[in-house]
Amino acid sequence: MIIELAKNYGFCFGVKRAIKKAEQIKDAATIGPLIHNNEEIFRLQKDFNVKTLENINALSNEKKAIIRTHGITKQDLEKLKETDIEIFDATCPFVTKPQQICERMSNEGYDVVIFGDENHPEVKGVKSYVSTKAYVVLDKEELENVKLPNKIAVVSQTTKKPEHFMEIVNFLMLKVKEVRVFNTICDATFKNQDAIKELSTKSDIVIVVGGKNSANTKQLFLIAKTHCQDSYLIETEAELKEEWFLGKKHCGISAGASTPDWIVKNVIAKIQTFNC
Known part of the structure; x- marks a missing residue:
């Protein structure tokens, strides 16, 4: 079975920027999930002590706060500026x-x-x-x-x-x-969507990897499903099922803008172990 990656997929500019900021800042709290990918959020917490708070009201004794890639409301930003917490803005431009x-x-x-x-x-x-x-x-x-x-x-x-x-x-x-x-749709979104459309038209199975709470990942999945009925949205390789691939000749893979390469590599490695 051929395994082919979409021409454009995965981390966008805004997500790369936010992850890099969080790794450099360390020992901080984000107001809401920094990005929509649970696995990457867990990695940041484990390796860099970057914890996730549900909202601004959950702040207690934190010294550093990171504003998520999706931004926060103007009112919450004003409240945050009234505190002594050091603010790092990771809102995507x-x-x-x-x-x-x-x-x-x-x-x-x-x-x-x-x-x-x-x-x-x-x-x-x-x-x-x-x-x-x-x-x-x-x-x-x-x-x-x-x-x-x-x-x-x-x-x-x-x-x-x-x-x-x-x-x-x-x-x-x-x-x-x-x-x-004002066309405020991100061009990375255009490229990823065009790429999954092209790939799904020639694949007989498509795997879209990303957070199930991610809007852009769900859009990729919907496009894939339109052109390839056997399309699946997963967050990690643990969700893959070998029976999905029985009789398949061409597997297309894409990933949402918040999906790190290490998760995509794990998915490919797992697919390669299947006897298809």
């Missing part, structure tokens, strides 16, 4: 960008439409920078019965699919007098 856009546009009187998952920490952070009205939506249907203002700015969660973002933009263009559109 691609996440900081929509935060800044939302703050600027709402200061100019625009309401803001955010294409994304309202419960995702990145979106919560971005929304907190809107001082006018924010509409968080996952599809255009959610806006159909909403009385919209004359001025709207549109941003996206960094890991969303561009074609779905454009559906919302096109809808607003027909309904609202002035629409300011």
